[in-house]
Amino acid sequence: MSRLFVLLTTLLAILSASLAFPNDVDLLKRQEVEDPSSSADGTFGVLNPPPPPGPPKFTGTKLVHDRAHPWRPPRDGDERGPCPGMNTLASHGYISRDGVASPSEMITAVQEAFNMENKFAIFVTYLAHLLNGNIASDLLSIGGKTRKTGPDPPPPAHAGGFNVHGTFEGDAGMTRADAFFGDNHSFNQTLFDKLVELSNRYGDGFYNLTVAGELRSQVLQDSIATNPEFSFKNVRYFTAYSESVFPVNFFVDGRRTEKKLDMDSARSFFKDMKFPPDFYRSAVPIADQGLSEIYAMHPFLPGGNVDGKVNNFAVDPASADFTKPCALYEDILNTVKRLYPNPAGLLRRNLIKCLHDFHPGVAAVLGRDCVEQFPYGKK
Numbered sequence: 034m035s036r037l038f039v040l041l042t043t044l045l046a047i048l049s050a051s052l053a054f055p056n057d058v059d060l061l062k063r064q065e066v067e068d069p070s071s072s073a074d075g076t077f078g079v080l081n082p083p084p085p086p087g088p089p090k091f092t093g094t095k096l097v098h099d100r101a102h103p104w105r106p107p108r109d110g111d112e113r114g115p116c117p118g119m120n121t122l123a124s125h126g127y128i129s130r131d132g133v134a135s136p137s138e139m140i141t142a143v144q145e146a147f148n149m150e151n152k153f154a155i156f157v158t159y160l161a162h163l164l165n166g167n168i169a170s171d172l173l174s175i176g177g178k179t180r181k182t183g184p185d186p187p188p189p190a191h192a193g194g195f196n197v198h199g200t201f202e203g204d205a206g207m208t209r210a211d212a213f214f215g216d217n218h219s220f221n222q223t224l225f226d227k228l229v230e231l232s233n234r235y236g237d238g239f240y241n242l243t244v245a246g247e248l249r250s251q252v253l254q255d256s257i258a259t260n261p262e263f264s265f266k267n268v269r270y271f272t273a274y275s276e277s278v279f280p281v282n283f284f285v286d287g288r289r290t291e292k293k294l295d296m297d298s299a300r301s302f303f304k305d306m307k308f309p310p311d312f313y314r315s316a317v318p319i320a321d322q323g324l325s326e327i328y329a330m331h332p333f334l335p336g337g338n339v340d341g342k343v344n345n346f347a348v349d350p351a352s353a354d355f356t357k358p359c360a361l362y363e364d365i366l367n368t369v370k371r372l373y374p375n376p377a378g379l380l381r382r383n384l385i386k387c388l389h390d391f392h393p394g395v396a397a398v399l400g401r402d403c404v405e406q407f408p409y410g411k412k
């Protein structure tokens with residue numbers, strides 16, 4: 034990962050998890066968080082949430098669309114959201130089929146079913162949990178807000194799930210529309226058609242890194258031209274480039290040597306939230322490899338449209354970018370402090386633990402030893 038950032042730094046300088054979760058454990062946890070004696074002042078929740086799982090022993094390819102994980106359509110009340118990876122894991126029972134899980138369960142699942150590299154999985158999952166999860170109950174929704182994550186923490190914290198715009202979820206997605214247009218989380222056929230069109234034009238009918246670079250650039254230009262509130266900085270800047278390489282790294286069958294995704298498989302993941310038949314996970318633990326290649330195709334600095342006008346993009350020099358990755362860590366901490374200005378009791382203890390568990394992921398993913406911060410103390 035550090036090599037990646039060295040690469041990107043140079044560039045910018047020049048330019049200027051088969052585990053079905055035991056439902057009874059899940060149920061117990063839900064009962065605990067929904068205990069009527071609990072209250073929203075920070076005293077409810079799960080005591081001592083577990084540390085994030087380490088890497089699994091076996092990290093080769095294997096069949097993951099197996100008998101233990103049959104696909105089932107979401108039922109009424111099940112949460113699904115903007116992440117085709119997590120949606121697929123829920124629909125196959127790698128996390129609870131209702132789309133609500135703990136960070137540890139999510140990390141185990143992405144490792145098991147997609148062979149996501151351990152530190153990367155920790156970074157992404159804890160990031161989502163810190164911004165969108167219920168820190169007291171240790172539960173996070175992969176879609177919208179739900180009472181299944183337990184009583185709300187005191188505002189402005191929201192525990193709203195992946196769908197909350199401007200936290201993790203952001204503009205210029207590949208198959209999800211910008212929040213400005215109303216629905217930021219559902220599969221969007223028009224956008225998917227564009228992915229298919231570019232895969233035909235640049236990838237001979239497959240989504241590969243060249244297509245990823247072209248599509249990333251085009252969706253950015255489309256958002257600049259149509260969304261007066263377009264914003265693309267800090268967390269969103271990093272996640273968007275990562276997510277553009279995910280289909281190549283995670284959705285291509287692990288037995289294939291060529292890293293290119295056919296359109297039936299793409300539709301299966303993005304639209305149907307389903308593994309293709311007989312799907313094998315990646316042959317090696319993998320993260321956002323390929324990011325520097327797609328960035329280099331059409332380098333783009335963080336910023337957004339200003340003054341509520343389309344075609345009015347301005348670079349935001351205060352935003353984190355690939356040359357200053359620790360600024361991303363700072364930005365995340367500032368958002369957490371805004372969400373939890375004055376946490377008390379168990380909520381505060383869990384926050385301290387969560388931030389500490391997040392940090393090994395920060396160092397590994399950002400490629401820098403960003404100095405660990407303790408906004409709520411160490412104990």
Ligand code: HEM
Nearest residue numbers: 115116118157161195201202203206207208209276279283
């Ligand atoms: C490790 C925990 C993960 C978390 C917390 C997470 C969360 C999210 C969130 C919140 C988004 C919406 C961001 C946005 O585009 O606005 C997203 C998008 C996406 N995720 Fe995940 N994700 C995770 C793992 C994965 C995995 C394992 C895959 C692939 C197997 C994946 C594939 C994608 C893709 C392709 C998108 C972009 C969708 C699009 O732009 O149309 N994610 N993810």
